[in-house]
Amino acid sequence: MKTTSMLRAGALTLSLLATSVLAAVSPQEAAQLGNTLTPLGAEKAGNAEGSIPAWTGGLKPGAAPLDRGFLGDPFAADKPQFVITAANAEQYKDKLTPGQLAMFKRYPDSYKIPVYKTQRTAANPQEIYEIAKKSAVTTQLINDGSGLANFSQTRYYPFPIPKSGVEVYWNHTNRYRGGNMQRQAAQAAPQANGSYSIVEYNDELAFPQLMEGVESGQADNILYFYKQEITAPSRLAGSVVLIHETIDQVKEPRLAWVYNAGQRRVRRAPQVAYDGPGNGSDGMRTADNTDMMNGAPDRYDWKLIGKKELYIPYNNYRLQSPKVKYDEIIKPGHINQDLTRYELHRVWHVEATLKPGQRHVYAKRDLYFDEDTWQLAEVDHYDGRGQLWRVGEGYTANDYERGSAAYAMLGIYDLIAGRYNVLALINESKQAPVYGKPAKMNDFTPAALRIAGVR
Numbered sequence: 001m002k003t004t005s006m007l008r009a010g011a012l013t014l015s016l017l018a019t020s021v022l023a024a025v026s027p028q029e030a031a032q033l034g035n036t037l038t039p040l041g042a043e044k045a046g047n048a049e050g051s052i053p054a055w056t057g058g059l060k061p062g063a064a065p066l067d068r069g070f071l072g073d074p075f076a077a078d079k080p081q082f083v084i085t086a087a088n089a090e091q092y093k094d095k096l097t098p099g100q101l102a103m104f105k106r107y108p109d110s111y112k113i114p115v116y117k118t119q120r121t122a123a124n125p126q127e128i129y130e131i132a133k134k135s136a137v138t139t140q141l142i143n144d145g146s147g148l149a150n151f152s153q154t155r156y157y158p159f160p161i162p163k164s165g166v167e168v169y170w171n172h173t174n175r176y177r178g179g180n181m182q183r184q185a186a187q188a189a190p191q192a193n194g195s196y197s198i199v200e201y202n203d204e205l206a207f208p209q210l211m212e213g214v215e216s217g218q219a220d221n222i223l224y225f226y227k228q229e230i231t232a233p234s235r236l237a238g239s240v241v242l243i244h245e246t247i248d249q250v251k252e253p254r255l256a257w258v259y260n261a262g263q264r265r266v267r268r269a270p271q272v273a274y275d276g277p278g279n280g281s282d283g284m285r286t287a288d289n290t291d292m293m294n295g296a297p298d299r300y301d302w303k304l305i306g307k308k309e310l311y312i313p314y315n316n317y318r319l320q321s322p323k324v325k326y327d328e329i330i331k332p333g334h335i336n337q338d339l340t341r342y343e344l345h346r347v348w349h350v351e352a353t354l355k356p357g358q359r360h361v362y363a364k365r366d367l368y369f370d371e372d373t374w375q376l377a378e379v380d381h382y383d384g385r386g387q388l389w390r391v392g393e394g395y396t397a398n399d400y401e402r403g404s405a406a407y408a409m410l411g412i413y414d415l416i417a418g419r420y421n422v423l424a425l426i427n428e429s430k431q432a433p434v435y436g437k438p439a440k441m442n443d444f445t446p447a448a449l450r451i452a453g454v455r
Contacts, residue, residue: 024150025161030136033160039129040122041136041160041171042371043346047309051118051344055372058123059400064317069432071399073317074121075341080114084311095311095344097368099380099391099413106415107333118343119315121398122372122405128176132157141167146298147248152220155209157374165302165350169367171374173294174223178404181205183433184231186326187423189282194332199280200232206439213441223247225444230280237261240449241272241279249296259449266449274299275361284421285390285412286361292376292394292410293367299360300352307346310368312377314343316395320408324427335411335422340395346371347378362389370396373405390414402435 038044038055046054064072084092086108089101096113103111124132131154139158140149145166148158156176159167182204190196204227208219226243230236238261246252256272259265271277271287273295278285288295318324319339329335347368354363364382369375379392390412397408413420426433442448 024135024137024140024159025163027137029161030133033133033136034129037161038122038372039160040124040132040157040372040374041162042122047346052309052346053118053120055120055122058372058403059121059398060123061401061403063121063400066401066432067322070322070426071317071320071397071401071432073321074400075116075119075315075317078116078341080116082115084113084115086111092311095309097310097378097380097391098366098388099378100311102388102415103334103391103413106418110331110337111334112337113311113342114337114340115311116315116341116343118345120345120372121315121400122370123398123400124176124403128156128403131155132160136160141170143248143250144298145302146250146296151247155207155223162304162348165304165352166297168304168348168350168369168374169293169297169302169352172292172369172376175374175405176403177205178399178402178406178435180207180210180437180439181433181435182437183426184429184431185423186425186428187280187421188326188330188425189284189421190330190332190419192332192418194330196330197233198326199230199236201228201230201280203228204439204443206444211439211441221246221248221252225439227444227448228279236280239279241269242444242446242449243272244444245295250298254295257446257449264450266446275359278421281412281421281423284414284417284419285423289390289392289412289421290410290423292379292392293365297352299355299358300365301355303351303353305349305351307371308349309344310347310378311342312345312347312368312370313340313393313395314345314370314377316341316397316408319395320397320426322427322429326425326428329409329425329427330422333418334413334420335409345377370405373398375405375407389416 044055046052064074086104089104135154135158138150142149162168186198186200188196206225208214208222223245229240240259242257244255254273256269258269276287350367352365362381363384366380368378370377381390383389393411395408399406409424411422
């Protein structure tokens with residue numbers, strides 16, 4: 001009897017271990033990458049109608065002339081194939097999100113979707129493709145999907161052949177972004193009448209695998225380091241936020257600090273996470289609305305709905321052109337849709353529903369990820385009453401010089417308030433974003449905030 005009990009206990013232990021660590025895909029499945037699938041896991045073939053072409057490698061460096069370092073538009077001569085408006089939206093509803101349809105109802109006279117020929121521009125460096133293939137067979141979910149095992153040696157695209165909704169989300173948060181980056185950018189939260197003030201900031205993004213002074217094992221649970229300094233208006237200037245973004249945020253919560261220029265003090269900032277207010281957004285987005293969605297997935301139950309074809313913002317190079325001014329972009333209710341470009345692409349539809357007992361202002365999120373880049377294109381946010389509240393649109397402009405997924409800008413539209421937050425604008429920046437600059441651990445410490453915040 002004692003032996004039988006021990007065997008049963010051992011079997012139970014093995015069973016619990018099996019459920020706590022979810023297996024990666026087999027080598028046979030991973031062999032599809034680069035063959036029937038793109039190296040990142042999208043369907044290489046086009047659709048049956050021919051409205052989505054086959055992927056043939058994406059854009060290469062030099063696809064368009066640069067403008068003082070800013071990306072040029074390889075498709076500047078293109079004209080819309082047709083324009084969706086409130087008058088004809090019903091005709092296209094099977095390829096629109098509920099959020100897009102709600103925008104037509106909220107702004108029937110101004111919101112439109114100009115649809116262009118689909119161009120599958122996504123491309124990454126060859127070493128990133130090799131990393132994705134390795135990740136596919138080694139990376140595993142742990143802590144009920146809130147963490148990743150065997151990921152510290154790869155760090156990009158953990159699940160190019162996803163089996164669950166949370167795996168799709170992990171591909172978005174761990175996509176290749178072109179390396180360490182520094183940029184000057186801006187955001188605005190216009191009033192309902194369109195009046196706005198620009199908030200300017202400098203931000204830096206650095207990855208431990210690309211930094212100096214990182215000791216072995218020191219940053220195994222760090223995804224990236226991020227620092228943002230507000231430079232205008234004067235009432236906000238000098239405030240700095242520092243984030244150490246952890247991978248498994250249940251094991252080790254996101255570490256965040258703020259430097260208050262008025263008090264000249266550095267403080268821990270646990271509110272820079274989940275539904276804490278987005279920095280400089282006038283309450284028009286949450287902290288985890290940055291990058292369309294970021295941070296720990298632990299407060300939601302994730303359901304993979306499947307793939308579908310949608311008209312999503314894509315190849316929006318004009319929206320980040322230095323020839324276009326903020327006044328041309330920022331309009332009442334939403335950005336100037338005449339400057340946008342939408343294309344038909346396949347997306348992964350994932351539903352994130354708030355877990356019982358957890359807290360967040362968004363009780364449900366419907367998320368739509370571009371299959372070629374894993375980057376979020378559309379997000380519908382629902383409040384606790386089940387009402388569609390905010391609509392997020394990520395205006396993709398793939399960086400063909402560095403081979404990375406990128407946004408020209410992001411918009412979070414509040415259907416109830418009639419306002420929105422537009423962020424990551426670079427049009428009027430003095431210089432284009434800088435990539436590949438060396439970064440050191442010492443640049444991303446709380447002590448470094450005081451130096452960055454002096455004005």
